[in-house]
Amino acid sequence: MTQDCPTVFNISNQAIGFKNQPIFSNLSLMIKQGEKVAIVGTSGSGKSTLLNYLYQCRSVDVAYCPQKSMLVDTLSVYHNIYMGILNQHGFFYNIINLIRPFPVHKTRVEQLTRRLGLTGLLFKSIDKLSGGQQQRCAIGRALYQRLPIFIGDEPFSGLDPKQSVELLKAIKDQHQTVVVALHNKEMALNQFDRIIGIKDGAIAFDTPATEVSSEQLDLIYHRIEHSE
Amino acid sequence: MKYLLLCCLLFVNSINAQTFTFTAIPDEDESRLRSRFDKVALYLTEQLGVDVKYVPVKSYSAAISAFRNNQVQLAWFGGLSGVKARHLVEGSRAIAQGYEDQFFKSYFIAHHSTGLTEQAQLNKDIAKFTFTFGSKGSTSGRLMPEHFIRQTFGKSPNKVFKRVGFSGDHSRTIAQVQSGAWQIGAVNYKVWHNELNAGKIDLSKIKVIWTTPTYLDYQWTIRGDVDQQFSPDFSQRVQKALLDMSDPSLLASFPRQKFVPATNDDYEPIKVVAKAIKLL
Amino acid sequence: MITVDTTARKYRLISLFIASLGILTLLMADIEISATDPMDELLAILAGFISPDLSQIDYLAEALLTTVSFAVVGISIAATLGIFLAPLHHLPLVSHFCAFIRSIHELFWALIFLQMFGLSSITGVLAIAIPYTGIFARVYSDILEQSPLDRRHWINDTSLSVWLYTGIIPCWAAIAQYTRYRFECGLRSAAILGFIGLPTLGYYLETAFSQGQYNQAAGLLLLFFAMIATLKWWLNIRLVLVYLIAAIVYLPWQSQLEFKYLVRFITQDIVPQPLLEPTLNLSHLSQWFGDLVSGQILPGIGASLLLSVSALLCCGVIALLTWPLASRAILGRGYILGHGLLIVMRSTPEIILAFVIMLIIGPSMLPAILALALHNGAIIGYLLAHRADRVQLRVDRPNGLNLWAYELQPQIYPSFISLIFYRFEVILRESAILGMLGVTTLGFYIDSAFEALFFDVALILILVTAALNMLVNSISLRLRRYLALDRIVTA
Numbered sequence: 001m002t003q004d005c006p007t008v009f010n011i012s013n014q015a016i017g018f019k020n021q022p023i024f025s026n027l028s029l030m031i032k033q034g035e036k037v038a039i040v041g042t043s044g045s046g047k048s049t050l051l052n053y054l055y056q057c058r059s060v061d062v063a064y065c066p067q068k069s070m071l072v073d074t075l076s077v078y079h080n081i082y083m084g085i086l087n088q089h090g091f092f093y094n095i096i097n098l099i100r101p102f103p104v105h106k107t108r109v110e111q112l113t114r115r116l117g118l119t120g121l122l123f124k125s126i127d128k129l130s131g132g133q134q135q136r137c138a139i140g141r142a143l144y145q146r147l148p149i150f151i152g153d154e155p156f157s158g159l160d161p162k163q164s165v166e167l168l169k170a171i172k173d174q175h176q177t178v179v180v181a182l183h184n185k186e187m188a189l190n191q192f193d194r195i196i197g198i199k200d201g202a203i204a205f206d207t208p209a210t211e212v213s214s215e216q217l218d219l220i221y222h223r224i225e226h227s228e
Numbered sequence: 229m230k231y232l233l234l235c236c237l238l239f240v241n242s243i244n245a246q247t248f249t250f251t252a253i254p255d256e257d258e259s260r261l262r263s264r265f266d267k268v269a270l271y272l273t274e275q276l277g278v279d280v281k282y283v284p285v286k287s288y289s290a291a292i293s294a295f296r297n298n299q300v301q302l303a304w305f306g307g308l309s310g311v312k313a314r315h316l317v318e319g320s321r322a323i324a325q326g327y328e329d330q331f332f333k334s335y336f337i338a339h340h341s342t343g344l345t346e347q348a349q350l351n352k353d354i355a356k357f358t359f360t361f362g363s364k365g366s367t368s369g370r371l372m373p374e375h376f377i378r379q380t381f382g383k384s385p386n387k388v389f390k391r392v393g394f395s396g397d398h399s400r401t402i403a404q405v406q407s408g409a410w411q412i413g414a415v416n417y418k419v420w421h422n423e424l425n426a427g428k429i430d431l432s433k434i435k436v437i438w439t440t441p442t443y444l445d446y447q448w449t450i451r452g453d454v455d456q457q458f459s460p461d462f463s464q465r466v467q468k469a470l471l472d473m474s475d476p477s478l479l480a481s482f483p484r485q486k487f488v489p490a491t492n493d494d495y496e497p498i499k500v501v502a503k504a505i506k507l508l
Numbered sequence: 509m510i511t512v513d514t515t516a517r518k519y520r521l522i523s524l525f526i527a528s529l530g531i532l533t534l535l536m537a538d539i540e541i542s543a544t545d546p547m548d549e550l551l552a553i554l555a556g557f558i559s560p561d562l563s564q565i566d567y568l569a570e571a572l573l574t575t576v577s578f579a580v581v582g583i584s585i586a587a588t589l590g591i592f593l594a595p596l597h598h599l600p601l602v603s604h605f606c607a608f609i610r611s612i613h614e615l616f617w618a619l620i621f622l623q624m625f626g627l628s629s630i631t632g633v634l635a636i637a638i639p640y641t642g643i644f645a646r647v648y649s650d651i652l653e654q655s656p657l658d659r660r661h662w663i664n665d666t667s668l669s670v671w672l673y674t675g676i677i678p679c680w681a682a683i684a685q686y687t688r689y690r691f692e693c694g695l696r697s698a699a700i701l702g703f704i705g706l707p708t709l710g711y712y713l714e715t716a717f718s719q720g721q722y723n724q725a726a727g728l729l730l731l732f733f734a735m736i737a738t739l740k741w742w743l744n745i746r747l748v749l750v751y752l753i754a755a756i757v758y759l760p761w762q763s764q765l766e767f768k769y770l771v772r773f774i775t776q777d778i779v780p781q782p783l784l785e786p787t788l789n790l791s792h793l794s795q796w797f798g799d800l801v802s803g804q805i806l807p808g809i810g811a812s813l814l815l816s817v818s819a820l821l822c823c824g825v826i827a828l829l830t831w832p833l834a835s836r837a838i839l840g841r842g843y844i845l846g847h848g849l850l851i852v853m854r855s856t857p858e859i860i861l862a863f864v865i866m867l868i869i870g871p872s873m874l875p876a877i878l879a880l881a882l883h884n885g886a887i888i889g890y891l892l893a894h895r896a897d898r899v900q901l902r903v904d905r906p907n908g909l910n911l912w913a914y915e916l917q918p919q920i921y922p923s924f925i926s927l928i929f930y931r932f933e934v935i936l937r938e939s940a941i942l943g944m945l946g947v948t949t950l951g952f953y954i955d956s957a958f959e960a961l962f963f964d965v966a967l968i969l970i971l972v973t974a975a976l977n978m979l980v981n982s983i984s985l986r987l988r989r990y991l992a993l994d995r996i997v998t999a
Contacts, residue, residue, distance in 0.1 A: 052903055064904040074515040074918045083914050086906040094910055125514035258715045259724070263566050283627070286705030286714070289959045290622065297769045299626050312961065341543075358542070358871060360946070364959040393871050393946030397718040400863075407867045408544035428720065430548065507960050 005033040008061075008149060008177050009054055016046075016053045023049045023201045031179065033148075036172060038188040038209070039181045040220050041198030047181040050198065051153050054179060063145040063175065065152040069138035073127040077118055077137050080126060081109050084145040109144065115170055116140050117163065131158045139167055143174055150175035154183060165191065185217060247279045248272070248458065251291050252304035254482055255368065255446065256398065256419045264481040271478055275469035278458060288365035292316065301454050302466060304482065307332075307367035307445040307498045312508060314492060315499075319452020322492050323467040325444065326484035328418065332445035334368045335420050336438040337405050338412045344437045350380045351437065357411035359389040362398045365507075366416075367445050367498065369398055373414030375501045376440050399423065406434040418483075444498060446482070447490045519921050522991060523824075526928065530821020537814045537877070538947075542870030549867050556722025560730050564721075565712050572731070575708040577755035578629070578698035582636025583691050584752050589637075590644025591676065591683075597649035604978065610642025611977030613937050613951070614697045616970055618704055619958050623773050629759040632706045636697050640690065651682045684745055689891075691743060692736055699732060700857055710857070717860060729856060736855045737848070777963040800965060805972050808950035812976065815873055815949055816936040819880035823935065824928050826885025827892060831920075832912050834893035837901065843893070850893075853886030862942055876942040876949075880935050888927045895920050925991070929984040936977055950976070 009031040017023030023046040031037055031054075041047045048067055055064045063084065071080045079098065082105055086094055097105065110122055116136040126134055135158050142150060150171050156164035164184065168191055172178055182188045188195055188209070195212050197204040197220050205216045250272070252265055265282040272280040283300055285291045288309040294300045295313045305313055307329075314320045338344040342357055362369020374385055381388045393410060395401040398419035405413040406429065420436070423429050448470055454462045470487045473479060479486060502508040562568055596602045618635035625631045676683070702710025709728055716724035743751075776784060782793040830853075832838045833846025862879035869875060896916045905911055940951025950973045957966035 055903055059904065062904075064902070066902050066904075070900065070902045072915055072918045074519065074921060075914070076512070076514045076516070079914065083906065086910040086914060091909045091913070095913055098913055120511075123512040123514060125516060127515050128513060258719060259564065259721060260566050261715075284705075284707075285627070286703070286711065287959070289961055290627070290705045292961060293623060294626065297623075297626060298766065316961070341545075360871075364956055391871060391946060399720050400718050403549055403720055404867065407546040407549045408542075409546070409866050409870050433545070433548075 038192035063142035063147040065142040065155045067153040084141040149177045152180040250302035324470045324487040325447035325490035329445040331442040358391040360393040360410040368416040533817040539874040546867040556726035560727035561723035562727040578632040579694035580755040583694040585637040586640035589641045593645035594648035606642040606645045611974040778967045804953040812949040822881030823885040827888035830889035831892035
């Protein structure tokens, strides 16, 4: 179904990582518009490096959700979500909004927080939220950007499966292309069309979700169980 | 505490003093004090036949402390600091003063914006302005000007003027009045003339508005116990050496034409003034 | 209605509180600006900086070495004692003692030791070592409290090795970094000790400056800036021991002072004079003391507090304005310029800043306020920039001013407030030495008392200053606890 769509990411024979010590010595990968890709791999296998690289390739189109939520602790949920669109407005507009939120954004962000299960927490600061709430806020920051591509680095860690699926649905509704690093085996199999397995700085397998063999997954998830 | 004890031990080792030590703070040009006064030390060494050393100090109070603590046995003091030092060290004596110090004076100087002109009497209009002394412990920059202000107005300077400060130094008084930061200042007359000759003063901006009556200022003061410490007639020999000093390059360090004899009693009027102002 | 419950709001409230207090004191303070005509003098100063000259200064190398040596020995002693006092700092006795010794400005310590040891190296080293011991003990204990390991390990277990392994070693990086920063402050203190006659750089700087020899003053200042700016290249932590031994060998330690003068200072000079009269006259004593309270202590406390609180507000504003200039995250390579600016601002002695400002705006409390604010603001600005550059940033971070407003400023604001609270203590201590502007702070009266050799008065005033400092310190500590700021290390 995605055969005729334009390519979003096209990497061929790239070294990615640190200059002297690349994590991927020779990586080729193509992702087309509309694909929903799950990236699985042990911790330290290079998932974050890969996602980071993908983000850098087209930072203008990508809503990014980093591994640790990395929000601004002292600021409210509202402001952290608004931060997603800082680049879409002028500095003075942003400054005024920092001091006195604009009603238009307030309404929109509030609607978003309801979908995220953060109702009533709009003006609570991040340091007063639970880990799961922070995680959802971080996803909100990405959603609020309304960009065509979503890249998430384990955005659902710490959330229960039901919530995760709901959030992922929201993400998929809003973005044409979704690339997410995941821990959850069920979710990867059921919610994505393509699964890329990463091991030791190389792509171990790259198949449609329906065709992934359990040996392939075990290769990755076995290791995860050991390492965690 | 253990450091204190350590220090105390160090004292014991350090008293091997057969070196005669003096200090001097000249009323102008405090730069290169050590190289200038090392020459004076050399002269005194030749004259006295003992090792003479110069110790630089930064302020009048430091000079007095050093004198009081026998770190220096001879000091070139201002009028006020000399009186204080002799008050604190029993038996110490004024032995010589500068020729010019017999009739020393201060100038009151004003910024042109005040519109004040030179007068023979202290103009009572000065009360409207801000006023700066020099150093807190200076005779010509503080004590005598304050004395004459009190005489004229009958109250202390901070009740007379709009604002009173201490610039810390004669040169700074001139610089600050000239820049208008302070409107009026009191300054040592020799420093004024010196800076005038050096071209540092713009007479269109700043001028002398009053000259104080004359008073006694700088003098050499020697500790009373030097005669026991060195030789029975040591203080007399020091006095003679000072009075005999005729090399202009040595005298230029003070700077004075020559030195003339002085006694403690000469400075009685300064002592009275200092007591009245509660600086003693 | 959505309730607002953000940490930012808490900081906004406390900032508003500090700001209103500052504005109130600014309104009460004497901040008249008078028309001056400073161009000639300013041009002369500028000309000095254009052609700095060090050739006219005798014994320059000696002054340089003495400055460094005082700082090395003083800071080494203070850091060592501080490390040992830090685990005990939770005891009220120890923390009060530390607050007391650091509440007295190093210049006043030096003036006291000057009377006891004369112009000796002991005076210079102790004047630095004592107040810095108080500072180190406090900050090291702050750092140790954040030790990842449980604090009880080293509080209840008195064995040295437990304390070493669970306390010092995990915090070693923070301790070393703080000590290095304090060494810079120690250099500054050592230089300033020259103002009262110790043979450091300040000795010549003060002379040159007060005599209007601006090329020499500029030369010395530039030399000093260079020393501070290159600190990270020549102060290698592994070489500290070498420096220390070299400094101890270099400094002349003998004092010409006799023991009896030390005894006299302690038993007579610092005892209130009415107590030394042959017969104790109570009415005389109470009058002496009453005069002191009404004539110097009360007006001194008033002026000191007005000056310090006003300066604190301005200092905060300056810090907030300047830190982005020295932040690599915001300015990229351009940060080096801001870094240089902050070095100049924080390394120029306040007295010189105050003098130049006074030339421009005339005498009042304002030059003192601005001088304190510029100096301390630059120190906080430098520390904030340092902190901001350690903030972990997302790959999709905003940039430029948005980065500043939304990401960095909110992230480092808690550090800022914490630093401000700590700096108040420092500003109050330093306000003491700006008495020369005719601002009658406690320091003005202390300076006058030393100048007139009224050591008894000086000592009482110093004790009052210390008490005031300790009071302010305990108030700020309570506020920090209340705001949970005590979990932020005040580097």
